[in-house]
Amino acid sequence: MESLVLEEVEKIKDDAIKSFIDLLKIPAISPDFGGEGEIDKANKLIEILNNEFNFDKIEKFYSTDNRAKDKVRPNIIATYKGEDSKALWIITHIDVVPPGNMLDWTITKPFEPKIIGNKIYARGSEDNGQSLISSLYAVKALMNKKVSPRLTIKLAFVSDEEAGSKYGMKYLLENHNYLFNKDDYYLVPDAGNKDGTFIEIAEKSILQFRLIIKGKQVHASTPHLGLNAHRISLELAKQIDDRLHKKFNKTNNLFDPPESTFEPTMVKGSSSSPNIIPGFHEVTFDCRVIPDYKLDSVLSEINETIEQLKEKSKKIIEDKVFPIIDLEIIDKNDSPKPTSTDNKLVLEIKKTIKELRNKDAIVGGIGGITFASFLRAYNYEAVVWSTHDDVAHQPNEYSIIDNLINDSKVFAYIMLRLR
């Protein structure tokens, strides 16, 4: 039976590629990045689900977002009933990141998918279209062979992954929590490595913050009359960089890199002319912290550094105290408990990779954030796995067709075997 289903995955390859291309043509960019949201792509997906598949149930859980087209952010769950009501979830996202600089798209335009050799080029091809199609056509192979799997299969197609998940995964967990069970298995195919030998069970905590520094703008020839916000900003960024690296220096070998990272990523507020001392400056940090530390302790180190620098560079100008330094949190998410290494889905993926690819998969953690973090925060043991060439978010993003088909076989295998 298993080999017949794997053969079927090969046979329906052209259908899978056709649906893949139809979906890639439709942009699905969050209003946070200036897009219309995901409704057009969701409607196309529902059309495919209705025309080509016979799912037992297709449910829509649309959240409201007045900024988006039709004022909704669509989330869809397709259920294929198994012998058991216990479910294997495969959760993918339908939104994509914006193209970035259009001049960098040298192979094709972002939403004009193009096949060259073994690759399909388009925005959203690897992230996360490939896994969406792989999971969908794994179910299709089972349906064609009239196999009912042991577990109920739930494919979730979710919005808003790239801009924080408020209208997608977080919305589902907060407002429709009854959908999820502790006993279910949760597979999130949204990260991985080139040969599918990496199974992700942990994610670092994320902290992104902005420091807004206000001094006093004056002519560059008379700095004593003002306060240079840029200089304060440089000093503050350097101090925070040094102090965080020094204080939070433990390593955790589950992760690559094993240490926490603290990176200044953006600056804003240079003056408009060489002879003006800027009265305003801004610097942004992105920090990925190993779970051995709490983000609150990182924040108190930052606040202490701010207070000390304010004291050191204090200047009173026209009865006002400078500098003014504000700390604004962009994103703060303490990493939840990792999925256990002996989780049955983890073991099943390992076994499958050994049998189908003759390779030994390892478990580990990443610095990125996927749906798995939100699921783990609710104590659902999510597992992240897929075969990725790591071109997500880049210009000329592509998906390798062999990865699409071979991952589909892995999903089909797991659907047949997991209990």
Ligand SMILES: [Zn+2]
């Ligand atoms: Zn993704």
